[in-house]
Amino acid sequence: MNGHRVVVIGGGFGGLQTVRALRGAPVEVTLVDRQNFHLFQPLAYQVATGALSAAEVASPLRAVFKRQRNVEVVLAEAVGVDIDKREVQLGVLPTGEEGRTLPYDTLVAATGSRYSYFGHDDWRPFAPELKSLAGALDIRDRILGAFEAAEVEPDAQRRSAWLTFVVVGAGPTGVEMAGQIAELARDTVRRDFRAADTRQARVLLVETADRVLTGFTPSLSRRAYKALESLGVTPLLGRTVVAVGPESVSIADADETVDEVPARTAVWAAGVTTTGFAGRLAAATGAATDRAGRVTVDPQLTLPGHPEVFALGDMIRIGDTALPGLAPVAMQQGRFVGRVIRDRLAGRTPPTAFHYHDKGNLATIGRSRAVAEIGPLRISGFPAWALWLGVHIVYLIGFQNRLLVLLRWSFSFLTHGRGARLITAPTQTHQSVAQPPP
Numbered sequence: 001m002n003g004h005r006v007v008v009i010g011g012g013f014g015g016l017q018t019v020r021a022l023r024g025a026p027v028e029v030t031l032v033d034r035q036n037f038h039l040f041q042p043l044a045y046q047v048a049t050g051a052l053s054a055a056e057v058a059s060p061l062r063a064v065f066k067r068q069r070n071v072e073v074v075l076a077e078a079v080g081v082d083i084d085k086r087e088v089q090l091g092v093l094p095t096g097e098e099g100r101t102l103p104y105d106t107l108v109a110a111t112g113s114r115y116s117y118f119g120h121d122d123w124r125p126f127a128p129e130l131k132s133l134a135g136a137l138d139i140r141d142r143i144l145g146a147f148e149a150a151e152v153e154p155d156a157q158r159r160s161a162w163l164t165f166v167v168v169g170a171g172p173t174g175v176e177m178a179g180q181i182a183e184l185a186r187d188t189v190r191r192d193f194r195a196a197d198t199r200q201a202r203v204l205l206v207e208t209a210d211r212v213l214t215g216f217t218p219s220l221s222r223r224a225y226k227a228l229e230s231l232g233v234t235p236l237l238g239r240t241v242v243a244v245g246p247e248s249v250s251i252a253d254a255d256e257t258v259d260e261v262p263a264r265t266a267v268w269a270a271g272v273t274t275t276g277f278a279g280r281l282a283a284a285t286g287a288a289t290d291r292a293g294r295v296t297v298d299p300q301l302t303l304p305g306h307p308e309v310f311a312l313g314d315m316i317r318i319g320d321t322a323l324p325g326l327a328p329v330a331m332q333q334g335r336f337v338g339r340v341i342r343d344r345l346a347g348r349t350p351p352t353a354f355h356y357h358d359k360g361n362l363a364t365i366g367r368s369r370a371v372a373e374i375g376p377l378r379i380s381g382f383p384a385w386a387l388w389l390g391v392h393i394v395y396l397i398g399f400q401n402r403l404l405v406l407l408r409w410s411f412s413f414l415t416h417g418r419g420a421r422l423i424t425a426p427t428q429t430h431q432s433v434a435q436p437p438p
Contacts, residue, residue, distance in 0.1 A: 003028045003070075004345060007088050007104040009078045009277065011038050011061050014110035014313035014330035016397075021338020023068050026345060030102055032088065034077040036060055039133050040396055042327060043405075045173060048130060048139040048267075049180040050188075050421035051412060056404050058133055059397040074102070078277055081107065083284045083306060106308050108337055109281055113314035113325060115169075116271035116292070123244035127166075127266035130173055139267055141425040143181060146265045147189060148423070150196035161262035163201040166249045168241050169270030170207035171215065172363040175224060177267055178205040179366035182231040187367075188418050204261065205235045206251055208270075212237070213371065215324065216361055220371040223380040227369040241270075272325055278315040285309065290317055299353035301337055310337045323356055327395070332356060362388045 004027045008015045011033035019029055037058040046052040065071040080089035087101040115129040128138050143165070150162040163185070167178040185201035192198075205212070205228065211221040212228065212235055228235055236251060242258060243250035249266050252258045274293035282289045285303045288296040294317040295303070301316070303309040313330035316322075323329045336354045343350035360374030362384070370385035372378075379387065389409065396402045412418060 005030070005103060005105045006108065006341065007032065007102050007106075008108045008110065009033075009088065010110035010112060010313075011035065011073075012041070012110060012112050012313065012330065013327045014112075014334040015108065016064070017331045017334025018108050018110065018310075018312070018338050019065065019068070019071055019334075021335050022070070022341060025070070025338075025342050027070060027106075027341065029071045030074055030104075031061065031065070031071060032074045032076055032078050032090070032102070033061060034075070034091075035133075036062070036073075036075050037133075038064060038397055040392075040401075041131065043392060043396075044130055044133065044136040045177045045180060047133065047136040047420070048177065049143065049184050050140060050418040051180065052405060052408055053420040054133055054137065056401055056408060057396075059401060064397060076100075078111075080280055081284050083309070086308070104308075106341055107310065109277065109309070109311040109315065110313045110330065110334065111275045111277045111315055112330075113272045113274050113292075115268050116273035117268065118271055120244075123268070126246055127168060127244045127249075127268040129268045130177060137424060140420075141423050142265050143184070144421055144423050145425075147185075147193065147196065147198055149264070150198070151193050152195070157262070159196060160200075160202075161247060162264050163196070163198065164204070164261065164263040164265070165201065166204045166206060166241075166251075166261065166263045166266040168206050168249075168266065168268050170205050170209070170212035170235060170237075171269060172213065172361075174205060174207070174267075174269035175212055175228065176364055177269060178203050178233045179228060179231050179364070179369070182228075182233050183366050184418065186232055189421070201232075203233045204251075204263070205233055206239050206241055206249075206270075207235065207237050208240050210237055213363055216363070216371060216373050217378060220373060220378055220380060224363065224365055224371050227365045227371075227380075231366045231369070272314065274315045278311075281309075281311065290322065292322075294322055300340060300350070301333060301354050310340075312337060318354065326361075328359055329356055362391060364388045 006027045006029045008031045037060050040057045043057045061073050077091040079091045090100045092098045114131050128135050146162045150159045153159040165181050167174050182203045185198040190198050213221045213224050240252045242252045248260050249263050250260045282295045287303050297316045301310050312333035314325040340350040362372045364370040368382045368385050370388045371380045372384035
């Protein structure tokens with residue numbers, strides 16, 4: 001391989017923008033990811049509730065970069081890094097080979113994050129997280145399977161447990177997920193079943209804070225709360241999940257009184273921690289980490305003492321500042337890192353510090369319901385929902401994906417239908433063990 005070698009680990013928003021920013025630069029880029037596609041993660045919950053199919057929110061990485069001739073894609077997991085030798089160690093390749101290394105002149109780590117179970121990884125099999133496409137498909141199977149189980153369950157109490165859904169965490173993902181499950185039960189599938197009345201489904205949204213969407217202003221949180229209630233969601237604020245099992249979720253209030261809720265389906269959307277590579281990178285460079293495992297980087301997004309190693313996105317904090325774990329943050333950081341690399345190679349003085357331009361917050365709650373915070377503007381209801389639709393269409397990767405999603409949303413809005421309500425896993429009792437991300 002000739003030229004300056006840039007290895008980018010992670011094909012998410014940050015890694016994608018870094019590679020794109022190096023288009024036409026005198027570099028050879030190797031993008032490493034353990035998946036062969038880029039997932040538009042903000043819409044993963046729509047896959048989990050049957051509103052969109054997997055192919056509509058994911059794009060093959062090789063297709064994304066087929067016209068960028070200085071990019072090579074490697075399907076593998078980065079399992080380690082040798083800072084002295086400037087090599088990335090790879091796990092098992094598609095051929096079965098293991099232990100190959102990739103040399104680099106510049107390394108960019110953008111491995112993202114996953115949800116934290118706060119030391120209770122034994123809950124993971126019963127409350128999968130919504131951070132991956134596999135997780136979204138697993139949750140879809142569980143939700144739709146719960147309706148099917150309720151249809152054939154003769155016992156009223158057990159049927160009620162099948163029709164009880166617990167979403168843990170009332171951030172944007174949790175709020176969006178709870179609203180979509182409620183809409184699915186009360187609108188989309190209510191005429192599809194004969195014995196089970198899906199309108200009787202309970203959707204519980206558990207949050208330790210005193211309001212939903214704590215990243216928004218209190219006024220928008222209150223509007224979101226009311227919108228959730230109008231959909232049939234029951235927000236449980238100031239509550240903490242203390243146990244999750246195959247047939248129940250235990251929830252404690254502020255007085256530590258525990259209520260064991262019979263529920264066969266739970267979704268985890270609370271707390272964030274980094275992936276395993278972030279810890280390995282920190283150990284290799286001597287960088288500090290915070291309680292969530294985020295690696296401390298310099299203002300230029302480089303590891304202290306290692307200007308050739310960049311890190312960005314959910315896996316970092318800049319000094320003592322941790323920016324929101326949002327796609328726009330990672331995208332802006334990816335473009336920034338690409339510019340720094342280009343300036344260095346051209347002999348120009350690169351920018352000395354990354355500055356995040358906050359374009360606002362958006363969260364959808366259900367059909368024609370959303371909240372938006374853009375600078376001084378506070379928007380809710382249909383206008384915010386229309387804005388949310390437009391923003392997500394614009395940021396989707398690939399013209400075909402944008403067109404398909406626009407058509408799917410238009411059809412769903414007119415018909416109240418969801419065309420991706422498929423159970424793809426074998427018939428089961430929703431107790432399959434989910435493998436934790438690396």
